[in-house]
Amino acid sequence: MSLMLQRDPRAFTGIARDRAFPRELRWHTSGMATPTRTHGPAAGSIHLSTFSDKVRAVSPRTWHLATLAAGLVFILWLQKDQWFFFDEWAFLEPNHPGLFAPHVGHWSTSPLLIFIGLRKWFGLGSYFPFALGVTLIHLAAAHLTWRISIRSGANAWVATAVASVFIALGAGSENILWAFQIGYLGAIALGLFAFLLAMTPHITRGRFVTVVAIALFSLTWSGTSIPLVAATAAILWAKSGKRPAITFAAITGLVYLSWYVAFALGSPSNPATGGLGLHKVLVQMPEFIGVMLLLGFQSVFPVWGTGTLVLLGLATWLVLVRWKRLSVPGLLPAMILTGAAALFAFMSAFSRAEFSVGSGRSSRYVYYIVLLLLPLCALALSRLWDRGIAWRTSIAAALAILLVFQGSQLASAAAAESGRELGSEHVISAALYLWVSDPKSVDLTAQPDPQWAPDVNLGDVVVMYEGGQLPISNFSSGDLARAVANVGVKP
Structure with a gap:
């Protein structure tokens, strides 16, 4: 006897609602084989007959978490030959700028x-602690964008696939591979978190303070x-009214202006700026x-x-939505983030x-531009996704090609950066x-390396060496000749 299950229509608008369903009863894709009731010792249990059925039965949330884990391993593997470079030395040198000084x-x-903390706790013998920090924040930004996309009404599978491409975004390699960009990405991730929390209608006082x-x-x-602070003010206005939005803008604006x-x-x-x-x-x-937009986004x-x-x-779709008065629930948050992209x-x-x-x-x-446009892209693709299997196959294939292309671009960027950065390490050593x-x-x-480490002189490097924070690594005769030319006392 077979047990007939109906597809859960709510699975295409988000995954939060299907928590009430047992995991084995959640239904996220069309075309899945009907689960059957078995007999004998396992009578009454539900199973899926093939491996592909089991793969398709996994929820979008599980796939998303798997892509985050895979992204963590992949990116850290690419960073195994990275070292400190350029602006990083401005924060690593012993005579660092004041805590509130602008960079x-x-x-x-x-x-x-x-x-400062990582240098004191782990030293500069390994880039891993620094790489881990920026990688985790990058993955947090990808996850928050995925959640915002689903909260905005994007199909959970589409949002998962789009986020997976972003995780391996070789076109944004500088932010993913360079630990110095932890500040750049930390600001973005926290801004996205504030925006996500502010998407709640009629925000409570406690959440507003948060x-x-x-x-x-x-x-x-x-x-x-x-x-993203501006975007958060806008979503507060739309969801909770002008009073919390104005209060939020006034507080954040006053603090930033004071600094x-x-x-x-x-x-x-x-x-x-000129x-x-x-x-x-x-x-x-x-x-x-x-x-x-034209060359960078390309x-x-x-x-x-x-x-x-x-x-x-995207522009044409938005015009049609406006002109034909199409109903696209959740479009407003995606449009606000698109406006944030324009402001950036x-x-x-x-x-x-x-x-x-x-x-x-x-x-x-x-x-940053790609990140802010992701929810809008996910919404637009979701409209096409709902048109049937042909569109779903095409979208899946296109995103798979993008994932491979971006992953290869990220690997190429890592190889190019490691050659430059390890060369700097060797000449400093x-x-x-x-x-x-x-x-x-x-x-x-x-300066031991005026080209790639202009913010430190040999005296700074010696202080870190004597403090046990900077070991001497391997170097070649060519590196030694460069060092003599850079720091050797002229006769």
């Missing part, structure tokens, strides 16, 4: 404290939290944003022009267009060896 215009108290606290904490990580006036205003570390001249507003900033896709088509497709693009163009228009395609910007061999033969004020 390139960003409030960076939290990442600075993390770097949202404010998380948003304030996010500001201490990086200025990348600002677009800026007290510590950042006039700081030499702030980037030269103001808002007519040429910048009409030419440089539009060029920067165009490069970010790096997500293996075929040239696909990125532009995707952006045009404007902020980046204002602060960086004067420096380099071409830097708009930087992987750190691509990462060679400089330390020169000091150990003959302290009088080197200049402690010289």
Whole structure:
């Protein structure tokens, strides 16, 4: 006798509701073989006849957690040959900046404290503790975006597949592989957490206080939290009314403005923005944003022009939704995050267009833009997913191709970075060896690697070496020759 089960229609709008169903009765995909009742010793139990049936019976939540675990292993494996590079030394050097001093215009108290703590607790003999921190925060951002997508009404399977591509986003490799970006990503993850909590209608006082606290904490990580703080204010207005939204905006705005006036205003570390001249507003900033969207976003896709088509497709869908008054439950949060992406693009163009228009395609910007557009993409794909098996197959195949492409891009970026970073490690070790061999033969004020470690001189490196935090690693004769050229006392 077979036991007929009906597909649970709620499985396509989220996974939270199916907690009331026994795990073996949850029904998330169409085309699944009907479970059967067995006889004999296991009479009354329900089983699935094939391995593929068992695979398809796993919930989207389980698949998502599996992709997070796989992503953790994959990314940490890629980082096995990474080392400290460029801005990281600004936080690692013994004479680090003040706790509230800006770093390139960003409030960076939290990442600075993390770097100081990791240096003291683990030393600089291994990059692993630093890599683990940024990787966990990247995965937290992916998970929060997945939850926001499902809360916004995206199909749970679609949200899971889209999030898996983001986990391996080679187009955003700088944020995933470089431990220094823990501040950049920490601000984003905390901002997403505050946004998710604020999505609750008629927010309670306790939850509101929690949202404010998380948003304030996010500001201490990086200025990348600002677009999400603005998005949180917007979702509060939409879900709970103008009073909590205005209160939230006033508190976070006042705290950030107070920090800026007290510590950042006039700081030499702030980037030269060049103001808002007519040429910048009409030419440089539009060029920067165009490069970010058309060239940067294109790096997500293996075929040239696909990125532009995707952006045009999303825009066309939104126009049709508005024009035909289509009902898309949950679209508002996704649209607010899309607005946050636009705000981030404007902020980046204002602060960086004067420096380099071409830097708009930087992987750190691509990462953030893609992240903020994910809920909207998941919603749009969910509409196509519901059209039948042909669309589902096409979407699954396209996302699988993207996953492989992005994973390979991430691996290539890791290989390129490790060559540069290990070279820096070797020349710094060679400089330390020169000091150990003959302290009088080197200049402690010289930089052992001015190209990739400009924030430290040999004296800083010696202090960390004597403190047992920086060991001497292997180096070649070529590295030794470079060290002599960089720090050797000139005759």
